[in-house]
Amino acid sequence: MSQTPPNAPPPQDNSAPLSPExxxxxxxxxxxxxxxxxxxxxxxxxxxxxxxxxxxxxxxxxxxxxxxxxxxxxxxxxxxxxxxxxxxxxxxxxxxxxxxxxxxxxxxxxxxxxxxxxxxxxxxxxxxKVVQIAPPAGTKFDPHQHQAISMVPAEQEPNTVVTVLQKGYLIAERVLRPALVTVSAPK
The missing domain is CATH 3.90.20 (Hemagglutinin Ectodomain; Chain B)
Known part of the structure; x- marks a missing residue:
């Protein structure tokens, strides 16, 4: 048990109400x-x-x-x-x-x-990287690299290149100018 020294002030009661001030x-x-x-x-x-x-x-x-x-x-x-x-x-x-x-x-x-x-x-x-497109006769017509100028009756398989009228060119695998070709007509 704790004892309070004789000269100590009495403990304050914090629960006491405060004055308005x-x-x-x-x-x-x-x-x-x-x-x-x-x-x-x-x-x-x-x-x-x-x-x-x-x-x-x-x-x-x-x-x-x-x-x-x-x-x-x-x-x-x-x-x-x-x-x-x-x-x-x-x-x-x-x-x-x-x-x-x-x-x-x-x-x-x-x-x-x-x-x-x-x-x-x-x-x-x-x-x-500019490369010619010059398909040999008998090559299957590729609309991505060839431009058909005309269709002609021919002894070869239909839809194949008969002649190249003007070579085309690719630049870095992109068509710069398609090859102008004649294509064999269906029989």
Missing amino acids: EAEAARAASEAEAQAAQQAELATLKAQNTDLADQYLRAKAEAENARRRAEEEMSKARKFAVESFAESLLAVADSLEAGLAVQEATREQLREGTEATLKQLLSALERH
Whole structure:
């Protein structure tokens, strides 16, 4: 059992009712604490808002810079792709000019020069993934790569290529121009 020292003040009864002034003071103190807590929370939220707004602006600027860099890189890639293609055609132009500079040549020499220049041109096109579509006779008609100009009676199977009127071209497996062909008519 605990004993109270003789000089100790008597224990206070906390259950005693407060006077109206004390109650008002306690309420005011409680409101002041709540208001101080709200002010502190408001200051924290304002700081977070400022920080988030700053992060947003930085992210927006980074995204804009990335978009601009991507556009510049695409522009450079297109420019250099065209430049590379044009550079590969310069040899063909040089061969044509050399052929025109020859004053006297036989038909055979002109043909050889023209064939060599064509081979040079086709090689330059192939380096840039431009490939001819020239289906041999008897090949099944493919509407994705061929354009039928006419149907003719033929001894071969129906719906097959009879002749190629104009070669087509693919670029990176996409049709640049379909081959113009005549197709065998159904019997």
